[in-house]
Amino acid sequence: MSISVILFTLNDCIHCKSLKKRLKTESIEYHEIEINDNQKIWDQVVNQTGHNSLPTIFISKNNSDTGPVYVAGVDFMSDEEGLNIIKQHV
Secondary structure, three states: EEEEEEEEEOOOOOHHHHHHHHHHHOOOOEEEHHHHHOHHHHHHHHHHHHOOOOEEEEEEOOOOOOOOOOEEEEOOOOOHHHHHHHHHHH
């Protein structure tokens, strides 16, 4: 099964920057979607999850729109927890 990590971020988000740095340190590949440049996609994520919180992690399975979504402040409370969630999938 092919797994892709997609990270929804905001340029000025400190927690987003920290998680991205941790992913790079761990050599975990990810695709970043900056929400200011992709508002329509972000609106869909917020509509589906009911949360407008960053960073948000989407684990895409087999390059599809299916897979779990993890929201900061709901599913993980720290960069370390977010990183551990991602590691469970890659």
